[in-house]
Amino acid sequence: MKGSKLLGALGGLAAAAASSSAHALAWYFQSPGSQLARDIDHLHQYVMWLIIVIFVGVFGFMFYACFAHRKSKGHAAEQFHENTAVEILWTVIPAIILVIIAWPVTKVVIAQKDTSSPDLTIKVTGYQWKWGYDYVRGEGEGISFVSMLATPREQIEGRQPKGENYLLEVDNELVVPIGKKIRVITTAADVIHSWWVPAFGAKQDAIPGFLRDLWFKPEVLGTFRSQCVELCGKEHGFMPIVVRVVSQEDYAKWVAQQQQQTAAQADDPNKKWEPKDLIARGEKVYGTICVACHQAQGQGTPAMKAPALAGDKFVTGPKNGPIDTVLNGRPGTAMQAFGKQLSDTEIAAVLTYVRNSWGNKAPEVQPAEVQARHKQ
Numbered sequence: 001m002k003g004s005k006l007l008g009a010l011g012g013l014a015a016a017a018a019s020s021s022a023h024a025l026a027w028y029f030q031s032p033g034s035q036l037a038r039d040i041d042h043l044h045q046y047v048m049w050l051i052i053v054i055f056v057g058v059f060g061f062m063f064y065a066c067f068a069h070r071k072s073k074g075h076a077a078e079q080f081h082e083n084t085a086v087e088i089l090w091t092v093i094p095a096i097i098l099v100i101i102a103w104p105v106t107k108v109v110i111a112q113k114d115t116s117s118p119d120l121t122i123k124v125t126g127y128q129w130k131w132g133y134d135y136v137r138g139e140g141e142g143i144s145f146v147s148m149l150a151t152p153r154e155q156i157e158g159r160q161p162k163g164e165n166y167l168l169e170v171d172n173e174l175v176v177p178i179g180k181k182i183r184v185i186t187t188a189a190d191v192i193h194s195w196w197v198p199a200f201g202a203k204q205d206a207i208p209g210f211l212r213d214l215w216f217k218p219e220v221l222g223t224f225r226s227q228c229v230e231l232c233g234k235e236h237g238f239m240p241i242v243v244r245v246v247s248q249e250d251y252a253k254w255v256a257q258q259q260q261q262t263a264a265q266a267d268d269p270n271k272k273w274e275p276k277d278l279i280a281r282g283e284k285v286y287g288t289i290c291v292a293c294h295q296a297q298g299q300g301t302p303a304m305k306a307p308a309l310a311g312d313k314f315v316t317g318p319k320n321g322p323i324d325t326v327l328n329g330r331p332g333t334a335m336q337a338f339g340k341q342l343s344d345t346e347i348a349a350v351l352t353y354v355r356n357s358w359g360n361k362a363p364e365v366q367p368a369e370v371q372a373r374h375k376q
Helices: 002-021 035-068 084-113 248-265 275-294 320-328 344-354 367-374
Strands: 120-127 130-137 144-147 174-177 182-188 193-197 202-206 212-216 222-227 240-246
Touching (some): 120 174, 120 193, 182 193, 202 212, 320 344, 344 367
Parallel strands (some): 120 182
Antiparallel strands (some): 120 130, 130 144, 182 212, 193 202, 222 240
């Protein structure tokens, strides 16, 4: 009884010490931003201190037995073969320890899986190598965007000093309100990814063809950063996750702003663009999406089966071929389907840019032509 009280006191003291020093320890867990993350932190401390007590007890007894009963003192080895008492002890004691660990662990695991009654539901889709976010239920329903790495290529290639949030910054953050239960549905469009925000105790693999879910309830305002934690290809280390927690009032303003931007940015696919305007817009799309595989000067990456675009006759040939490739991808290569990620205008723009860069020269692609292939 006394031993159990001592163990509980040690666990509580360790958890409190860890909570107060978590900010100062770079190698420790991220500071908890939700009750679930705190429960995981306390569980970790509880199990670690229990293991330490067991370690000290077992090895202390072993070292004492070796020292006190050594041969130089005239002790002869005891025979414990088929000793019933010993057999019972080393079976029952570990079983009790497992129950002591399993009880709190089970409570936390069950809590992690309880995605019922969410205030907001967001679908997260993993792509090589970015995240797609769709607000599918709750305030903000209908908002969709793609979140990509915002760290400049100059920093990645060592031509500029690395910033404070190197490889942990994105162009579009996932914004959620504080104090609301957020359900996240994960899936993937190509390979297995994994969406993980340790400050919320939230982690779930994103698997092509499957819908899996998790939840978190943020209790701290601020920005929380993480990365994909499933090896997913060449740019795996360049696939950050950034969640910004705001007040309910600020969240309502953000939702209104996003809805206005969506309406303002909606392109008319029947609009006929000037080639120079398509090229200018396509350069931006290429710089954020295509450059990782096809390189800045269109020289390609043979190891990834990403062909050179400069001087490629397929690129500058009949329009339908390049359009279909961008819309539907190419199986067996890193070229994924962008038909659901980019608008018809963005696809037309990037194709026009590629067909008229690095020495290439070919007629522009209009959004209406992409739309026509999209519907087939």
